[in-house]
Amino acid sequence: PLHPGPSREALLKSSYTQDLQQRLVELESQNRSLRQIVEGEVPKTPDSIPAAVIGRSAGDWWQQLIISRGSRDGVGKDDIVTGPGGLVGRVISVSPTSSRVLLLSDPTSRVGARVSRSRATGYVRGAMSQQVVMEFFDKMPDVKVGDVVVTSAYSQLFPSDIPIGRVVDLNLTKSPAPEVTVELTAPLDIVEWIEVYPFEPKAVDLPEQDSPLEIQVPTSDEALEDDLPQ
Template identity: 40%
Template sequence: MGLSQWPQGSRLRSFQRLWPWVILLAVLGLVRLSKGAGFADAFALLSRPFWPGSAQREWVQSAVRQNDVSRLELLEQDNARLRGLLELDQLSAGDRVQAAVISRTPSGWWQQLELGKGSFAGIAKDDAVIGPGGLIGRVQSVTPSTSRVRLLTAPGSRIGVWLPRTRQHGLLAGLGTARPQLQFLDKDVQVQPGDLVSTSPASTLLPPNLPVAVVQTVNLRGVPAPTALVQLIAPPDAIDWVQVQVR
């Protein structure tokens, strides 16, 4: 009797050894058929306590709002730049030549820029260069197809200017920074921040009554006369197109 049951017991033990592999193969088959959906559900269930809460959701919403604000600011900047180009295009007539800024050098960012037009377009040395809003410099050198502009912010740049409110003359000198220095000829000045600086009404070297800058700070203790720092109305670092006043 015991001998007759031995083969059955052997088969039972063999099945017991094989059934984990059978179950594993069945599970793998189900995973393949379901494309891992079961594991994804299980992972989601186990990780639910660690899901972002309200604070993280607010952070995400804040980031989305900041992104929208940044995109709006960029669109407004592009819109302003395009409006400036449109104004330049409308003003380009007669003795003004419109030209693109084609090159800048990092070491001379506030000193010079290159234009994509030259003597073939009628541009000559010392011609005034005008950006959207006002004067930015003068032509320093010319080739047949390009021009190099010396900016008003460049060290050594000096032009005579006029303050319409106080009816005083001054000298605008570049310092190699974003803000040139306004040097007064008289010790008694009534200038104040916000005053407009323009070219002289009687200027023959530059277009008369052309806006140039706005006074930012005033140093009444300057020697031999008071000085002021000004901000150019047409910032040279943000200009893509200019006009050249040809003579």
């Protein structure tokens, strides 16, 4: 006897179940990132160094700040700096007792990033405010308002999955690449205490693009030891 194949209804149910399972995986990933943001958590190492913000000026409020830890405390150039909610920036120069931090909001800052839900990748650049711009490699990225943005594996100066912020505006027709506006979840304008995490940048194979993921900021004249508070 002939055995009929699966009915159309059974096939639809199977497809629907697979879609739900995929959506569940995406939601669980996004929920982990959201929980990190709400609870002020970031991936940590046993060697984190707490520090106070001890210096910043009106002229470079959104660009740099000075913290109360230096080489005597184990802080080194390119170490990662986080605050309540997520990524703050990275150390660009160090004295024995203090260090200078380049903020995510600095216009020269470039950080490899991805959308947690869809894994659409690109990089985030500073815009002198609590909001930054994310530019995508893909011409049609899967992104929407409310998506969580985290550091990506393509980042040369940061490990992956550190919370950056949430998408608040879309400009997907922007040329030469689609962009979104991201509200930073670490309060860069009022942050008073931070954590420093030692990190050794690693070279990675990057997607072809016109702009680098991170720009190495010259520091020879920016932060000599006698410039920093002792």
